[in-house]
Structure formats: C-alpha cells, structure tokens
Amino acid sequence: MIITENLTKIFRDKKRGEVRAVDGIDFQCFPGQIYGLLGANGAGKTTTLRLLATILQPTSGTARVAGYDLNTQPEMVRRNIGFLSTATALYGRLTARETVEYFGRLGGQNGSALAERIEEIFDLLGIQEFASRRCDKLSTGMKQKVSIARTLVNDPDVMILDEPTVGLDVMTSRTIVRFIKDCRSRGKTVILSTHVMSEAEKLCDTIGIIHAGKLLAEGSLEELRGKTGLDDLEEIFIRTVGLTE
Amino acid sequence: MKLQQIGIVYRKELRDTLRDRRTLISMVVVPILLMPILIFGMATITIRLVEKARSEGSSVMLLGSEHAPELAVEIENHEGITVIPPAEDFVRRIENKDLRVAVEFPPGFESRLETGTDSSDLEVKIYHYEGELRSTFALRTMQSILRNYRDRVVEKRLKDRHLSTEILQPFQTVASNVASPEKVGGQLTGGLIPYLIIMLCLTGAMYPAIDLTAGEKERGTIETILASPVSRGALATGKFLTVLTASVSTAVLSLLSLGVTLRLAPLFVEIGSQKGKQLFQFAMSFSGVVAVFAMIIPLAVMFSAALLAIALLAKSYKEAQSYISPLMILVMLPSLVSILPGIELSRLLVWIPVLNVSLVSKDILSGTFQWDRIALIFLSSSVYAAGALWVAARAFQRESVLFRT
Numbered sequence: 001m002i003i004t005e006n007l008t009k010i011f012r013d014k015k016r017g018e019v020r021a022v023d024g025i026d027f028q029c030f031p032g033q034i035y036g037l038l039g040a041n042g043a044g045k046t047t048t049l050r051l052l053a054t055i056l057q058p059t060s061g062t063a064r065v066a067g068y069d070l071n072t073q074p075e076m077v078r079r080n081i082g083f084l085s086t087a088t089a090l091y092g093r094l095t096a097r098e099t100v101e102y103f104g105r106l107g108g109q110n111g112s113a114l115a116e117r118i119e120e121i122f123d124l125l126g127i128q129e130f131a132s133r134r135c136d137k138l139s140t141g142m143k144q145k146v147s148i149a150r151t152l153v154n155d156p157d158v159m160i161l162d163e164p165t166v167g168l169d170v171m172t173s174r175t176i177v178r179f180i181k182d183c184r185s186r187g188k189t190v191i192l193s194t195h196v197m198s199e200a201e202k203l204c205d206t207i208g209i210i211h212a213g214k215l216l217a218e219g220s221l222e223e224l225r226g227k228t229g230l231d232d233l234e235e236i237f238i239r240t241v242g243l244t245e
Numbered sequence: 246m247k248l249q250q251i252g253i254v255y256r257k258e259l260r261d262t263l264r265d266r267r268t269l270i271s272m273v274v275v276p277i278l279l280m281p282i283l284i285f286g287m288a289t290i291t292i293r294l295v296e297k298a299r300s301e302g303s304s305v306m307l308l309g310s311e312h313a314p315e316l317a318v319e320i321e322n323h324e325g326i327t328v329i330p331p332a333e334d335f336v337r338r339i340e341n342k343d344l345r346v347a348v349e350f351p352p353g354f355e356s357r358l359e360t361g362t363d364s365s366d367l368e369v370k371i372y373h374y375e376g377e378l379r380s381t382f383a384l385r386t387m388q389s390i391l392r393n394y395r396d397r398v399v400e401k402r403l404k405d406r407h408l409s410t411e412i413l414q415p416f417q418t419v420a421s422n423v424a425s426p427e428k429v430g431g432q433l434t435g436g437l438i439p440y441l442i443i444m445l446c447l448t449g450a451m452y453p454a455i456d457l458t459a460g461e462k463e464r465g466t467i468e469t470i471l472a473s474p475v476s477r478g479a480l481a482t483g484k485f486l487t488v489l490t491a492s493v494s495t496a497v498l499s500l501l502s503l504g505v506t507l508r509l510a511p512l513f514v515e516i517g518s519q520k521g522k523q524l525f526q527f528a529m530s531f532s533g534v535v536a537v538f539a540m541i542i543p544l545a546v547m548f549s550a551a552l553l554a555i556a557l558l559a560k561s562y563k564e565a566q567s568y569i570s571p572l573m574i575l576v577m578l579p580s581l582v583s584i585l586p587g588i589e590l591s592r593l594l595v596w597i598p599v600l601n602v603s604l605v606s607k608d609i610l611s612g613t614f615q616w617d618r619i620a621l622i623f624l625s626s627s628v629y630a631a632g633a634l635w636v637a638a639r640a641f642q643r644e645s646v647l648f649r650t
Binding site: 050053054055056057075078079081083085087088089090091092093094098102103105106107108150154160 | 250253254257260261264265464465466468469471472473474475476644648
C-alpha cells in the first residue's frame with residue numbers, strides 16, 4: 001500500500017532557480033494492483049519514485065509506504081520495497097549469486113534460509129546457469145534477471161519500478177512484464193512509471209497522468225475514457241496535458 | 246543491527262575492491278616493490294656513479310704549465326688524471342662536460358716560489374663546473390695536489406730557516422662519532438622513508454575511495470544501494486572502513502617490504518664506499534616501526550575520510566581523479582619539506598598535519614623518542630582525522646552531493 005500526502009520535491013538549480021519537480025501529489029496504490037505513472041520526460045515520474053524509495057527526501061508532504069512514513073521511518077520503508085529502474089545497475093565485480101546474497105543480507109537474512117531463498121528465485125528466473133559469473137560479464141537480459149532477483153530476495157510488499165522496460169529488447173522486456181504481472185497476482189503493491197502508452201494500457205489497473213510535477217488525472221483506463229470521452233490513451237494523455245498548457 | 250550492517254557493507258566493499266586491478270596495484274604491488282627498487286636501485290646507482298666517476302679519470306687542462314714545470318709533471322703522473330693540451334675554448338669545454346677542470350698558473354709561478362721572496366699574490370686558478378659531480382671530483386683532486394705542493398714549499402722554507410714543521414701544528418683535531426649507526430642511518434635515509442610511507446598511504450586509499458563513490462555513480466549502482474535496506478550511516482562507515490583498510494594495508498606492506506629489504510640488502514649488494522655501508526647499516530628497531538605505524542594510523546584515517554568526501558562530489562572516475570590531484574600535491578609538499586636537511590620539529594610544526602607525522606617519524610626511526618611531542622602529534626592528527634570524518638559523514642547525507650547534476 002502506498003498513500004502519498006501532498007508529496008512535494010523542490011530542487012534549487014543555479015540556472016533555472018527553483019524547480020518544483022514534484023508538486024503536491026496525492027494518490028494511493030493498493031495491494032494486488034498496478035499503478036502506472038504516465039508522463040513525458042521531465043514530468044516528475046522519476047523524482048516521485050525516488051521519493052517513494054527514500055533515495056530522495058521530500059521538501060514537504062510525505063507518503064506512507066507499506067505502512068511506514070517516508071520521513072520518519074526511511075529504513076523501514078527500504079526494508080519493504082523493491083526498487084528497480086534502468087539506472088539501478090549491478091556491481092560488475094560481484095557474481096550474480098554474491099549480488100543477490102549481499103542485498104539479502106542487508107535485508108536481515110542469512111544462513112541457510114537465505115541460501116534457500118536464492119535457490120528458489122534463481123530457479124524461478126533461470127539464473128542458475130550463470131549464477132557464478134561476474135555481473136559485468138552478463139548480457140543485458142541476464143543482468144535484468146539478476147536485478148529482478150535482487151528486488152525479490154527480501155520479498156518486499158511494494159515494488160517501485162521506474163521505466164522498467166526502457167531500452168530493453170523484446171525478450172527481456174517480456175521477462176519484466178511477466179515479473180510485474182506476477183507481483184500483482186501475489187498481492188504486491190506495484191507502482192511503475194512509463195511514457196509508453198501501450199505498456200500503461202496493457203499493464204496498469206490505475207493510470208495517473210503526471211505533468212510538470214502535478215498529477216492531472218487519475219483512474220482506470222475506462223474511467224479516463226469516460227472522463228474525456230476519448231478512446232485512445234494517447235489522445236487522452238494529450239488532451240489532459242494539453243488542457244493545462 | 247547497525248554494526249551488523251556495517252560489517253556486511255564492509256565485507257562486500259572489500260571483496261569488490263580487491264577484485265579491482267587498479268586498487269590491487271596501488272595497494273599491494275607498488276608498496277612491496279617500491280622499497281627494494283628504491284633502496285637497492287638508488288643505492289647501487291649512486292655508488293656505481295660515484296665510483297665510475299672516480300675510476301674513469303679526469304681530463305685536466307693546464308694553462309701556463311711552462312710556469313710550473315715540476316707541478317705539471319706531478320699532475321701528469323697523478324693516477325686518474327689525463328692532461329690534455331691547452332686550448333682557448335676551455336670554458337666551453339668545461340660547460341660541455343668534455344673537460345673536467347682547467348688549471349691556470351700565473352707567470353713565473355715556480356721560479357718565484359723558488360726565490361723565496363714574497364709570493365702571497367700568486368694565484369693558481371682552477372676552472373670548474375659547480376655542482377657537476379665529475380668536475381667536483383677533479384676539483385678536489387687538483388686542490389689536494391696543490392695543497393701537498395704548498396706544504397712541501399712551506400716545509401722547504403722552514404728548513405731553510407732551520408725551523409721545525411711542528412710549529413705549524415701546535416695541536417691536532419680528531420672527529421669522533423657518538424651517534425649509533427641507527428641514528429646516522431636515520432639522518433641519512435630517515436626523512437625519505439616516512440615520506441614514502443605517507444605517500445603510499447594516500448595512493449593506496451585513492452583508488453578504492455574513488456571506486457566506492459564516484460565509481461558507483463558512474464556505474465549506476467548508487468541508486469541500487471540507496472534504495473536498499475541499509476542506512477546511509479552504515480553505508481558510509483562500511484565504505485570508510487574499506488578505504489582505511491586499503492590505506493593501512495599499503496602502509497603495513499611497505500613497512501614490511503622495507504624491513505625485509507634492509508635485512509637482505511647487505512647480502513646482495515656489494516657496497517664499496519663508506520657512505521653505502523652507512524646507508525644499509527640503518528637498522529630499524531621493531532619498536533620504532535611500531536611507533537611509526539601508530540603515528541600513521543590517524544593520518545590514514547584522515548586521508549581515507551578526505552578522499553571519500555572529495556571523490557563523492559565527483560560524478561565520474563575521471564572527475565574524481567582531477568579533484569584529488571590537488572590533494573596529492575597538498576600532501577606531497579609538507580612531507581617533502583620534512584626531507585630537507587636541518588628541518589626539526591618545533592612547537593609550531595607539531596600542529597601542521599602530515600609534516601608533523603613525517604618529522605616525528607624521522608626522529609623515531611633514528612631512535613629518538615620525545616614522548617610529549619609524539620603524544621601531541623598523535624592528538625593533533627587525530628583531531629584532523631575526526632574533522633575529515635565528520636565532513637565525509639555529512640557528505641553522505643546530502644542529496645546535492647549524492648545526486649549532483
């Protein structure tokens with residue numbers, strides 16, 4: 001479960017002055033559902049997700065992630081989330097197994113329980129054959145699988161995925177999509193960001209359209225269609241964003 | 246829990262670091278090889294050069310040798326001297342190092358000495374190349390030949406007047422060394438060794454510090470780790486301890502290598518000159534090594550923390566390297582000063598970071614333990630170290646540093 005309350009992030013930039021990257025956003029994501037933040041580049045998607053993952057601290061407002069407050073319990077939040085983006089790379093000099101083991105240990109697991117958990121995930125994702133290879137020797141697809149294994153090892157309740165399929169080939173991106181759907185069916189709360197309309201259309205139970213740091217519209221695809229009287233998500237998006245321009 | 250997290254981060258970072266070739270080279274290979282190469286290499290080269298210059302013989306030009314026929318023959322017969330015919334361009338030849346020295350005799354040199362009349366205005370000029378090793382050797386040889394000749398003239402004049410030569414030497418001076426070989430060696434090489442160890446401490450920490458901060462940003466692992474169930478404090482501490490380990494291991498390895506080298510040196514190197522013998526007689530006491538090591542620890546803490554804080558500012562490996570090079574110079578300067586002859590610890594120098602440790606280590610290695618100063622320096626470098634640690638810890642909490650755009 002994710003509940004944001006007036007979540008705001010302001011950057012101070014020498015050239016541009018004050019930038020309201022996330023401007024008082026309120027939304028809720030529920031377990032067993034996929035919430036999609038749809039927005040153009042620079043709309044504030046990544047900053048929102050970084051705030052939820054406690055990588056950045058909100059300027060004002062807050063959010064409760066898996067029942068913990070971002071500002072007061074950031075470590076408990078981190079313990080209960082899996083964060084994945086194209087920017088979350090792996091340690092190249094560690095093997096796949098060492099990588100997943102490291103994050104498992106940081107999550108408080110150890111010994112045979114951790115080993116079993118890793119075996120289980122590696123079997124599930126087909127990582128076994130390259131488990132002892134160093135991450136910098138893996139293909140992009142293999143790396144993505146290891147990244148998924150990394151987010152899964154502590155079995156978090158909330159998955160935060162920042163443009164998870166950007167720049168991936170068809171096969172790898174299918175692996176990711178399968179993983180996202182799998183999370184939903186296991187009752188996890190999933191929030192993802194995307195600028196790909198078809199992906200939002202296919203995957204998300206709720207879509208939030210974000211532009212210039214503000215959440216402009218929210219609802220299921222049907223609800224958005226009802227509100228705008230348009231059928232195509234791209235049209236809906238342009239209309240929603242364009243109206244405020 | 247937090248301690249456990251620090252341990253997890255530390256073990257991972259250490260494993261990661263030890264798989265980095267650059268780190269391995271600066272942390273293991275360089276300190277082990279540097280000491281023997283430097284000590285064997287420099288010593289043998291210096292000794293060889295000096296001996297070569299000595300044995301090679303010196304070319305000497307005599308100007309106005311007709312005024313000093315007796316001396317000219319003596320110089321010609323002197324071992325290691327080749328007299329070459331006089332020429333106009335002797336100055337250029339000396340400058341070009343084709344000629345070591347030229348000796349100019351004034352007109353009527355020997356005949357005036359012979360007559361015994363007042364000859365104090367007679368001047369024998371030796372043209373030489375100041376600071377050039379072989380020219381200096383030749384100069385010394387010529388000076389000694391001339392001195393002997395003068396002594397003989399004096400002796401003859403005294404004899405003519407029926408006086409004993411003893412009246413010229415009413416007493417003798419004898420120089421007697423009271424410093425132990427340790428101290429003599431300490432003075433000769435003691436300044437260089439702390440300098441090297443301090444520099445190695447810094448370079449050993451440099452690559453891991455960059456790799457664990459700017460390297461993480463460059464490779465995109467920083468977001469991965471910041472979103473993981475680990476506190477920033479534990480992360481920073483684990484990284485700091487890893488860099489410190491690298492720094493201290495570099496120091497330990499270089500000290501070990503130094504000890505072994507000094508122990509083995511006399512067995513392998515043929516040492517001809519007295520100076521060479523002195524160089525290797527510089528035996529380090531075990532307590533001296535331990536004390537130097539203890540003085541280096543707060544310095545290693547300071548270096549590790551400062552390097553981490555600086556490297557964390559950078560977005561890439563390259564950027565970090567360019568930020569760190571001024572720090573290298575900043576460290577190199579004070580520790581270089583400590584090598585200068587005549588620089589001793591003073592009330593003020595005790596507070597100058599790096600230089601203080603460098604100087605006190607020089608003292609310790611030559612067997613002088615001034616406990617009040619040692620304690621004060623340990624304290625002051627610990628204070629600097631704590632300051633650097635505080636800055637590094639703050640940097641890890643700042644978004645503007647972690648995500649600089």
